[in-house]
Amino acid sequence: MIEIIVGVIATFGALFVLLAAIGIVRMPDTYLRISVTTKAATLGVGLVLMSTTVYFSSADVTSQAFVIILFLFLTAPVSAHLIGRASYFIGVKLWDKSVMDELRGKYQKNTHILKSMVDDTPEDNVDHTKMNDK
């Protein structure tokens, strides 16, 4: 019975990791790839670690697996925000079919200050439509 539960949970975990891998290959944009990484892969690895917990069913492995899951759940949004912010500053282009860019004219390029009103000073701003894809 325990083995069936372990197999089912590990299957779902591997499926979510595979979905994250397909997403990071197929998504058209850096920001969408960051979105895939921080959701699907965290859930998949968390499920695989849960299957490990069910298999060993001892206190030390359970606590260790929960520490890893808690750490992943805490750090995945932080690292996704940091890398998204850095890629916005270095001028990574949005997707062609993106509807709108909420941060246009609000993040200042040189001072790295987020303003609440649009400030289109040309030497302070990243123009994503004219920047080359690096």
Add this chain to the structure above:
Amino acid sequence: MTLFEYLHFIILPVLVVSAVLILWRFIKGPSIADKIVALDLLITTGIGVIAVYSVIYNQSTLMDTALILALIAFLSTVALSYYLEKRKRK
């Protein structure tokens, strides 16, 4: 089919295929931010592979390595994005 055969022949190949797909994005990735994201996801997949191996070989001490890998993944992503953001600032 026992649990160990199932983990060996179904779960591990799925994880390896996903790791190969992420490695393709890591090599190809148009911008350097894509490469950092792919590296983070690759280490996260490695944590899953280590967890499956600890079930297969019945060694619960392999989970220590998974914890260290989670720490290193977060630290490397933070450091790389920090220096990536610092690089263009005058």
